[in-house]
Amino acid sequence: MTTMTDASVREFKMPDVGEGLTEAEILKWYVQPGDTVTDGQVVCEVETAKAAVELPIPYDGVVRALHFPEGTTVDVGTSIIAVDVSGGAAPAAEEPAAPTPAQEEETEPQGRQPVLVGYGVSASSTKRRPRKGAEAPRQEPEPATQALQAELNGHGPAAAPALGRPLAKPPVRKLAKDLGVDLATVTPTGPDGIITREDVHAAVAAQAPAAEQAPTAPQVAPPAPAAVPAPAASYDGARETRIPVKGVRKATAAAMVGSAFTAPHVTEFVTVDVTRTLKLVEELKADKEFAGLRVNPLLLISKALLVAIKRNPDINASWDEAHQEIVRKHYVNLGIAAATPRGLIVPNIKDAHAKTLPQLAEALGELVSTAREGRTSPGAMQGGTVTITNVGVFGVDAGTPILNPGESAILAVGAIKLQPWVHKGKVKPRQVTTLALSFDHRLVDGELGSKVLADVAAILEQPKRLITWA
Secondary structure (H helix, E strand, O other), X not given: OOOOOHHHEEEEEOOOOOOOOOEEEEEEEOOOOOOEEOOOOEEEEEEOOOOEEEEEOOOOEEEEXXXXXXXXXXXXXXXXXXXXXXXXXXXXXXXXXXXXXXXXXXOOOOOEOXXXXXXXXXXXXXXXXXXXXXXXXXXXXXXXXXXXXXXXXOOOOOOOOOOOOOOEOHHHHHHHHHHOOXXXXXXXXXXXXXXXXXXXXXXXXXXXXXHHHHHHHHHHOOOOOXXXXXXXXXXXXXXXXXXXXXXXHHHHHHHHHHHHOOOOEEEEEEEEEOHHHHHHHHXXXXXXXXXXXXXXXXXXXXXXXXXXXXXXXXXXXXXXXXXXXEEEOOOOOEEEOEEEOOEEEOOEEOOHHHOOHHHHHHHHHHHHHHHHOOOOOHHHHOOOOEEEEEHHHHOOOOOOOOOOOOOOEEEEEOOOEEEEEEEOOEEEEEEEEEEEEEEEOOOOOHHHHHHHHHHHHHHHHOOXXXXXXX
């Protein structure tokens, strides 16, 4: 590799994309040595203990080295990519073939300097230039302003999977990776040639008859930036499967163990008739003010909990062990537990207490869809004050939820079922569910916890209390 001065090479370090994170795993490189990059261009996708995040580069230049292969966990503050920012270097990079991974990795990091990088750069606003294939070099189509067109037209099937730059959002890339689909072979149907989830599933269906030929595809690819990462799971014959614990699942496990053995948990249960709540849900669905919004029982349960907290504000607090203080919160960041392929995450709705019912419905819908697509940012999972977990969607009647660290209460909602119930002195079929409230007994005593749970139940039995108590 050409010798460069410290001033001409910038080392981009792994940033802390969340508060207090110490490491992140490189999921996908979007550039290769020799590629030209621009300020704000996404160069890789990483997975932290909280979420998958795209990292943009903060300067213009030519990629000289990728210091770690995909699948490697890298400490925050460690240089992951070297970029030559000297003027006029980009044209020269087109003449020779891309350097081999071994040559790039042997290069010592030079000119490292700290950078501040945000996260959540949208794919649609990021300029990405096509990479140059070692086996099939081609002329660059047009100047830098035509980067998007180059991304759509360049790098056809002849390019290797590692060098292809098909247009797809991070969740779609993750889906393709999980299903073993090479995005370069997928026919896009989305706007502007973007590959959608449906395109990936269609590619899987189309590849099924030719499954025996699939293993030959990676053999055509040029060398990856470094050694191929270890598989996600190892097998001991047919009797056991070992899966490495990392990322979101590792962080969740540590947090739950710390919470369970730090905060003394108490859980209380109440069974409640929610027939009137379900009727109100149907009425709201027909209300034009809620047109296009997600309206379901969780919306009214969330609002009921917010009203109960307003009536019993002492429960919205946290325990500061270092200062031996109870920190009462005058705001509610309402967490909603969501199951994702990466594990359980709990993003929260900021200042949920100040939202109207339509605003809360909009925020819940956005939170759920973002979590399912794997686009939840680390910031969305920080600062929660109280959480709801809906185990009823799995047909479960009740449970004893574990508190999220730093929170004082979590409400579990069981399955809503038609059951015989005494209503106005007669046994009738009614829609019934079980609520379970776990709380930190250091700062929430039985009286306070019982009042909050009883208020939530009372509101769900008589939803008109949302008006009289709010």
